[in-house]
Structures are given as structure tokens and as C-alpha cells.
Amino acid sequence: xxxxxxxxxALTQQQKKSMAExxxxxxxxxxxxxxxxxxxxxxxxxxxxxxxxWARDIYTLLAKPMLAALPQGGxxxxxxxxxxxxxxxxxxxxxAFLIALPYVLYQAWAFVAPGLYxxxxxxxxxxxxxxxxxxxxxxxxxxxxxxxxxxxxxNKFAPEGVAVMTDIDKYLSFVMSTFLAxxxxxxxxxxxxxxxxxxxxxxSKLKEVRPYVVVGAFVVGAIxxxxxxxxxxxxxxxxxxxxxxxxxxxxxxxxxAKETPLSDGQA
Numbered sequence: 001x002x003x004x005x006x007x008x009x010a011l012t013q014q015q016k017k018s019m020a021e022x023x024x025x026x027x028x029x030x031x032x033x034x035x036x037x038x039x040x041x042x043x044x045x046x047x048x049x050x051x052x053x054w055a056r057d058i059y060t061l062l063a064k065p066m067l068a069a070l071p072q073g074g075x076x077x078x079x080x081x082x083x084x085x086x087x088x089x090x091x092x093x094x095x096a097f098l099i100a101l102p103y104v105l106y107q108a109w110a111f112v113a114p115g116l117y118x119x120x121x122x123x124x125x126x127x128x129x130x131x132x133x134x135x136x137x138x139x140x141x142x143x144x145x146x147x148x149x150x151x152x153x154x155n156k157f158a159p160e161g162v163a164v165m166t167d168i169d170k171y172l173s174f175v176m177s178t179f180l181a182x183x184x185x186x187x188x189x190x191x192x193x194x195x196x197x198x199x200x201x202x203x204s205k206l207k208e209v210r211p212y213v214v215v216g217a218f219v220v221g222a223i224x225x226x227x228x229x230x231x232x233x234x235x236x237x238x239x240x241x242x243x244x245x246x247x248x249x250x251x252x253x254x255x256x257a258k259e260t261p262l263s264d265g266q267a
Contacts, residue, residue: 192246
């Protein structure tokens with residue numbers, strides 16, 4: 001028997017109300033996302049404007065490892081017409097973003113946190129903070145350890161009569177790619193922990209694939225570093241050691257599987 005016609009409009013109104021609530025919630029989330037993006041961009045711009053007066057000094061600090069490794073009489077050059085102006089500005093903008101990164105990540109956290117469960121918040125926040133610290137540690141490792149070692153090693157092989165003069169724009173591209181490579185490399189422990197905590201892999205499985213990880217570490221080092229053995233080694237070894245660190249930490253924080261007690265008959 002067909003239901004009364006009077007019930008159909010009531011159901012339609014309920015559906016319309018539900019659709020309106022979903023649409024309103026979606027729009028409010030978009031507005032909140034826009035506001036938080038604007039706050040993040042404004043924070044970067046304000047810091048950039050505060051640092052722009054020291055743009056030349058900031059670039060000099062970034063170029064210090066290369067300048068110290070250049071032979072006597074060597075110098076850096078700008079082959080582009082506006083390179084001497086724009087390159088220091090790019091470096092200053094990068095530094096402004098790094099300084100504002102904690103605030104930017106806080107805005108991202110404040111946006112997604114209301115939709116997370118309590119146990120997800122307990123896992124996400126420490127991992128987020130650890131990721132930032134490890135990324136900065138990777139950049140520091142590249143600046144203080146890799147750059148001085150690699151630049152001295154490479155410049156020693158300059159043939160006699162060849163003046164070593166590095167273009168500042170190409171140097172910036174090299175530094176940015178190296179910072180990114182080592183920053184992502186130092187994120188390996190966090191990636192390993194997340195994989196274990198989400199149940200995608202087990203600690204025992206990670207130990208089984210260790211030989212493949214070692215080989216992969218040297219492949220990554222060959223791809224993302226200059227074509228010399230030393231820089232590849234300086235990226236591959238930390239990548240492997242950080243993978244081992246991730247396994248150790250994941251083994252401590254992961255919950256061991258509960259053993260099913262044996263019955264008297266099974267014993």
C-alpha cells in the first residue's frame with residue numbers, strides 16, 4: 001500500500017534541512033581555512049619586512065660555507081642582471097617562512113584538531129612537533145657538516161688555471177635542494193613511527209627489509225646530492241641510521257600483541 005501523500009513533504013523538508021546544514025558547515029570550514037591561510041601569509045610577510053634590511057647579511061651567512069672553501073682569489077658572481085637583488089630577497093623570504101613555520105603549523109593544527117579524536121590528538125601533536133625539530137636538524141646538519149666538507153672536497157679538484165666562481169642563483173638552488181633533501185631525510189623516524197602506529201607495517205617487517213633500505217638510502221643519496229661520493233655518503237648514512245632509530249622508537253611505543261592464554265587441554 002502506498003504511504004500517505006502527506007508524509008512525503010515532511011521527508012523532503014528534512015532532507016532540505018540536512019543539505020542546508022551540510023552546505024553551511026562546508027562554507028564555514030572554507031571561511032575558516034581562508035582566514036588561517038591569510039594569517040599565515042601575513043605572519044610571513046611581516047617577518048620578511050622586518051628582515052629585509054639585513055638581506056645582504058643573511059645571504060652572506062648562507063654563502064659562508066662556500067666562501068670559506070673557495071681558493072684564494074675565488075669569489076661568487078651574479079650572472080643575471082637582477083640576480084644580485086633578487087637572490088638575497090629569496091633567501092630572506094625563505095628565512096622568514098622558517099621563522100614563521102611554528103605559527104603556520106599552529107594554524108594548520110587549529111584547523112584540523114576539532115575533527116580529531118582524543119587519541120589522534122595525542123599522537124598527531126607530538127609527531128608534528130618532532131617533524132619540525134627533525135627538519136630543522138636536517139638543515140643544520142647540511143649547513144654545518146655537509147656544506148663545509150663537500151665544498152672543500154669539490155673545490156680541491158678544480159684544474160690549475162680554472163678560476164672557481166660560483167653563480168649566486170645556482171648556489172641558492174643547490175642549497176635549497178640540499179636543505180630539502182636532508183630535511184626530508186631526517187623525517188624518516190617520524191614516517192617509520194607513523195607506519196607502525198597505524199598498523200600499516202610491523203617492526204619485524206621493517207627489520208626484514210633493512211637490506212633494501214640500505215641500498216635505497218645510497219640510491220637516494222645518488223639522486224639528491226651532487227655527483228660525488230662524499231655527499232652521497234653523507235646523505236645515505238644518516239638516512240640509514242635514522243631508519244634504525246625509527247625502528248627502535250617504534251618498538252618502544254607500539255603495543256605488543258597480546259598472547260592468547262593456553263587452555264589446560266592445549267597445554
